[in-house]
Amino acid sequence: MLEVQGLRKVYSSGGREVEALRDLTFTVENGDLVCLVGPSGCGKTTLLRCIAGLLQQTGGTVTLDGHQVSGPPPGLAMVFQEYGRSLFPWMSVRDNVSLPLKQKRVPRQRRDELVDKALAAVGLAGTESAYPWQLSGGMQQRVAIARAVAYEPSTLLMDEPFAAVDAQTRADLEDLVRSLWQRLNVTVLFITHDIDEAVYLGRRVIMLSSSPTVVQDEITVDLPAERDQLHTRADPRFTELRTHVYEQIQKAKRLSR
Amino acid sequence: MLEVQGLRKVYSSGGREVEALRDLTFTVENGDLVCLVGPSGCGKTTLLRCIAGLLQQTGGTVTLDGHQVSGPPPGLAMVFQEYGRSLFPWMSVRDNVSLPLKQKRVPRQRRDELVDKALAAVGLAGTESAYPWQLSGGMQQRVAIARAVAYEPSTLLMDEPFAAVDAQTRADLEDLVRSLWQRLNVTVLFITHDIDEAVYLGRRVIMLSSSPTVVQDEITVDLPAERDQLHTRADPRFTELRTHVYEQIQKAKRLSR
């Protein structure tokens, strides 16, 4: 279980002080799929970095399975918002995806298998030997996703992972994440700007207020577990939920003005 | 008038040859607003770079107002897909936005005015003195947009400029682009993955096939010139058009498989 308790983060660099997170409290059960939405600049990335143990919070605590997080916990995978910069330009696509597996000491054969499967799943079969900078933006982002997927993590943090891909691919990737989640029982935290996507994907949606950030609202998505792009999105309950989320975000933005 | 004639681009680096664009032909009238959609990796960014004169095509021609493009033409502004790397980390937000104006020899006072207005328009008033790396992804992207907007270009090329911002901000920015277009009579070429966005924004939508890329289809958006987020999107004609575009892209992807 992931518990975020009174999390606070103040950036201070070069005389500028920004209170990115004021007071965040929420919990995520193991094996849950939670979507985070909130206005641009409200601190979603900051929150994810704190959870991953990449950033030292100013106050509050983050605990994962009872242990306070101070560095990246094992079995965690993260897709960074800056996908371009999170790929290593000196490695081929294959090496980028397989490096974390090597670290996990996955045997070579199994590794190759996982890498091939993950790349195929994101539609990148055939680009294994290319360098990241020979790929388009959307392809780079998919390499980052493939890396996380191939890792078979127990906790998966994704920061706007589908921002650079086209609608069709996006739909495919959404289904990929859901199937991965169901198959491996991963805990997923998913940041998105697309409200439909949040509702379609998540078992819960947490809405953040705009800066200084607190939890604005939270809903459980009571749609059936088996979802598909056509029928789920046509479900009237889906429309209801997305309208609710939309209104909350509108409110969050209005409040901050 | 912008004319793209039989454009072809083959990347060859390190033994890998990729035919990103096979044969593209289309024209854009001065003062038009054209949205480009197409599957991820189909060559949209490549096309924009060729139009901006940043990349040497392998074949075909790009002419702007009768002149063959060989370097960036005057009065052109571009928002890069890699917004993070296109901002200069050694300059404050204000300097990043005002530097191109300085290059255009806009007088100081006018410059300040334009910068303030542009930053306010993208919702970033108050961050002038921050460095880009102190901002969230969405904020960085908006700085890049502000830079292009403040420049008051005659040709505006935007490569997925709203990928990293939340739904509400995105709607605001869409309206910003439309109003800028109407006010200054700019020629806009706009790449997006969001089909609704393409239809909402554009006067025309050009759909590209997946790699090797040709023009798959092209529609003129016959919605009224005065658009707004609520009514336009509710218009049945809007739904019709977006469905058409969606189908074309589906087809493009299917064909490539």
Added chain:
Amino acid sequence: SGDGGGGTDSNGVDQVKVGVIPIVDVAPIYLGQQKGFFSNRKINLTMESGQGGAAIVPGVVSGQFQFGFSNFTSLLIAQTKDVPIKAVSAGVSSVGEQGKDFGGVVVNANSPIKTAADLAGKKISVNTLKNIGDTTVRESVRKAGGDPSKINFVEMPFPNAPAALAGGQVDASWLVEPQLSEAKAAGARLVASNFVDAAPNLSVAAYFTSTKLQGEDADLVKRFTEAINESLAYADAHPDEVRAVLGTYTKIDEKTRAAMILPKWPAEINEASVQTLADLGAKDGIFDGKTPDLAKLLP
């Protein structure tokens, strides 16, 4: 006069730069300057100290310095290469007494090397290879009945040699004062006085000028020669003043200054000994097969 640093001012005083190595050997010129032997002759002297011939000879040839100080072997080598220079006066001479010279070869106290002959086949440090040090040491060995061709000379500046000797990195060191006294004080033992072995009253070094200056300003050269000769004579006669003047341009401590052996400063160049140096050099092949022409070099 010269074109670089020199010049004559309105009072007819010549500005003269002399390239010297700041060691004991050049004490007379400092002393002479103090005593006014140069200003008497309308010479305003500036000493430019460089480390060895690398800097001094080119300085003199190009006229940056009007005069320089160098050992005879170097001058002989220069002569065989037609470097346009000419000696103007004696510089410094060996004391000429076995065991009491200002330069010599030392070994560690417990070294098996007892005589010069034992040096054959050993590793000996000299300050510069193919120069006065190795040719004269070879002569010592030769005279003592050893085989000079087997000596393994290594190059090492005098100041660093005592440490290398003590550390066992070389078997013997050719040293001059003050390092010689220093090493002896630390327990080193003298096994050869190579200058004495080479020739009686060996002329070791000389002051020289460029042939150009010699031709253009013979008067200045003459005045300088007179002044330096007076200085040499004075220095030879007043060892205590020499020991005192050493304190002004070196950092040799007082105790060493008092104890060290001073060289001789005769005003005359011992031409026979220079010829010996030339022969020794030729024997060791440092002139590339040429024969130095003493007449061209000596005043």
Added chain:
Amino acid sequence: MSSRSRGTALLGLAGLGGLLLVIELLPRLGLVDDAYLPPTSEIAAALADELGTAAFWQAVGDTLTGWAIGLLIAVAAGVVVGIVVGAVPVLRAATASTIEFLRPIPSVALIPLAVLLYGTDLGSVLLLVVYASFWQVLVQVLYGVADVDPIADETARSFRFSGWARVRHVLWPTALPYVFTGIRLAASVALVLAVTAELVIGAPGLGKLIAVAQTSGAVPDMYALIAVTGLLGVAINLAARVFERRSLSWHQSVRGEVPA
């Protein structure tokens, strides 16, 4: 922030203190002969004596003058040539071989030439200092110029920045970290060469004092003077660091948020 920089200073002092301790102990424990490497305390005593003499301060002044002028010329020339050559591919291709040929020629080999031209004047020192440190800056600048992010450069080009503006606003800031490394390398090479030139040619300065102390067997004095050279180096680096921190506050190496 200030407590952090105080901590840095303390650690630095501790490091230097450790070195002094080692040098004190080496001869005291008989690991080396104290006639050749005297303990710190004796060096310090000799240093104290030196500090009281006018000749010493004169020499420090002379050395620093040669160093500063030489470094200034080398840095200015290195940066200008580096940017021009680095930014124009044709020039880069045409000069590469010549640069590679000239670079490894040791300054010491130029000593006769220097003496020939300038005698023991400042000019000699400058010639050697400039020759040696110019390459340090040049190579760094060349690599820095090559490190420009293509996207940043394209951004500038798309806004039709003039050639000069691209140099000023894109090339220069990218190359700046490299330039700083180059300057820091050049600064100490310049000091090394200034002292070496004085040592060998006999131009006035610390090097000449070292040479005199060396030939006189005044070992503690020699080490004291060497220590002064080293301390000058430390001081120069410190100044460069402060300057660098100011100018590169935006750079990853300086900003680095303290991670968890």
Added chain:
Amino acid sequence: MRRFLYVAGLPVLLLLGWFVLSSGSENFYAPPLRDILRAFVDTWTPERLRADVLPSLVRLFAGYVLAALLGVALGVAIGLNRRLRATVEPVLEFFRAIPPPVLVPVIMLFAGIGDGMKVIVIVFGCVWPILLNTVEGVRAVDGVQLDTAKAYGVRGAARIRTVILPSASPQIAAGLRQALSIAIILMVISEMFAASNGLGFTIVQFQRSFAIPEMWSGIILLGLLGFALSLLFRLAEGRALRWYHGLRDAQRRS
């Protein structure tokens, strides 16, 4: 052909200029290039090369490789650890500012006068650009890349090998390149002490024995040596940093 022109054009012009300007030189220390070239042919015979240049090259190579290993290893450690950096930086700066000619005697105290000493002198002189550049390169590793490595549990040696070193490699290459020519310079300086063979020793000997054309020919040989080594270096760098040059060239007109 074009490449050859680029490589050879300027040097040929400069040599021609030198040849013409010096042809009537009377100056003893600046002889006509003609004489220097003649001396070059006479001096650098194969035996001479084997006897004097080969040992120098061996020492040069040993020193350079050692310096590279030491510089990169130390540089990574110092670059990654702020406290370590604060502690050792002043000491390193101290040694960096000391001219090798005065330091050689001290090194001799500990390392003797053999090849070991000369190698140490080379290491001592040319480790600095490598060290400094490595430190700066390591400090400049992109934060997002570091975070990525951290998040995926890439740590310890693997982190250094797969993330930090490659990312810093362009700057390390800059340092290695600087060090190469400094190593040649230091090779000469080290042979000014306690040597009895070597290229540097020979040049100094020529200088002392007033064999000026021979001395210049030695300097030219040094330059040629440096040029050849830097060609080799460029080749190696081109291979090792293929990704980097590709990345930098990627968007420039292809």
